[in-house]
Amino acid sequence: MRKSIVTPENTRAVPAGGQWFDLEQIAHVEITSEDSNFPIENALGSGETTGWRASTPGPQVIRLIFDGPQTIRQIQVHFVERTVERSQEFAIFAGSAGELREVVRQQWSFSPQGSTEEIEDYSKELDGIGVLELRIDPDRSHDPKLSKAFASLQSLKVA
Numbered sequence: 001m002r003k004s005i006v007t008p009e010n011t012r013a014v015p016a017g018g019q020w021f022d023l024e025q026i027a028h029v030e031i032t033s034e035d036s037n038f039p040i041e042n043a044l045g046s047g048e049t050t051g052w053r054a055s056t057p058g059p060q061v062i063r064l065i066f067d068g069p070q071t072i073r074q075i076q077v078h079f080v081e082r083t084v085e086r087s088q089e090f091a092i093f094a095g096s097a098g099e100l101r102e103v104v105r106q107q108w109s110f111s112p113q114g115s116t117e118e119i120e121d122y123s124k125e126l127d128g129i130g131v132l133e134l135r136i137d138p139d140r141s142h143d144p145k146l147s148k149a150f151a152s153l154q155s156l157k158v159a
Contacts, residue, residue, distance in 0.1 A: 019159065020157045020158065020159050021070070021157075021158045021159060023044045023064060023156075023158060024041065024044060024045075026066055026067050026068075026070070027064040027065060027066045027067065027132075028064075028065045028067075029044070029062065029063065029064055029065070030061075030062075030063040030065065031052075031060070031061070031062050031063070032054070032060045032061045033054040033055045033056045033060055033151075034052065034053075034054065034055055035052075035053040035054060035055045035150075036055070037053075038050070038051055038052050038053035038152070039052065040052045040062065043153045043154060043155050043156055044155075044156060045155070049154060049155040051080065051152060051153060051154040051155065052152060052153045053150055053151070053152040053153075054138075054150050054151040054152070055150075056150075057138070057139075057147050057148050057149055057150050058137075058138070058139075058147045058149075058151075059135065059136065059137045059138070059147075059151070060135075060136050060138070060151040061133060061134070061135050061136075062133070062134040062136070062153065062156070063131060063132075063133045063134075064131065064132040064133070064158075065097070065130065065131050066129065066130055066131070066132070068130075069127075069128040069129060069130055070128075070129045070130075070158075071125075071126065071127050071128075071129070072094065072124060072126040072129050072132065072158055072159070073123065073124065073125060073126075073159055074121065074122065074123055074124070074157075074158070074159040075092060075103070075104075075121075075122045075124060075132075075156075075157070075158055075159075076119070076120065076121045076122070076155070076156070076157040076158075077090065077092075077118075077119070077120050077134065077153065077155070077156055078117070078118070078119045078120075078153070078154040078155040078156075079108070079110075079117065079118045079119075079152065079153060079154055080116060080117050080152070080154045081110035081112075081116060081117075081152070082112055082116045083112055084110070084112070084149060085109075085110060085111050085112060086109070086110050086138065086139045086140075086141065086149050087107060087108070087109045087110075087139065087140040087141050088107065088108050088109075088110065088118075088136065088137065088138050088139065088140060088149075088151075089105065089106070089107045089108075089136075089137045089140045090105070090106055090134060090135060090136045090137070091104065091105040091106075091134075091135045092104050092105075092122075092132065092133070092134055092135075093131075093132075093133040093135070094126050094129045094131065094132050094133070095129065095130070095131060096128070096129075096130045096131065097130055097131055100131060100133060103122070103124060103126065104120075104122055104124075106120055107140060117154075132158065134153070134156060136151040136153070137151075138150060138151040138152070
């Protein structure tokens with residue numbers, strides 16, 4: 001049997017080609033809301049990130065519009081919530097500007113006493129992608145219009 005001891009830094013998935021896209025160089029981003037202390041640039045870096053946060057509660061959208069069509073093989077999202085118990089849902093859509101299709105949808109329950117981080121890593125074969133959209137509903141346990149929860153994203157990586 002082959003065995004190795006890994007550190008938490010080694011357990012993060014690395015794309016097959018070894019490189020995450022430099023999203024700041026190849027895409028324009030549109031967001032529905034942004035806390036000036038946690039701008040979207042803080043969630044799009046390839047290294048350790050300080051994260052993005054919405055300035056208003058309720059559902060939010062982060063849309064990456066690529067400068068040219070991309071082949072996407074891996075998408076990683078990382079969410080952190082250490083203070084509020086809540087159930088969140090996010091969905092990722094991809095395609096061209098006029099026609100997006102759902103790639104994945106996931107729900108997660110955060111609890112300050114237990115589950116405080118969610119990291120999802122998806123291997124996909126998506127060709128000719130012009131737009132990648134992340135929709136976050138930060139509080140599925142309430143009517144979205146009455147929600148007091150703020151969406152946040154620790155990191156979004158694409159390869």
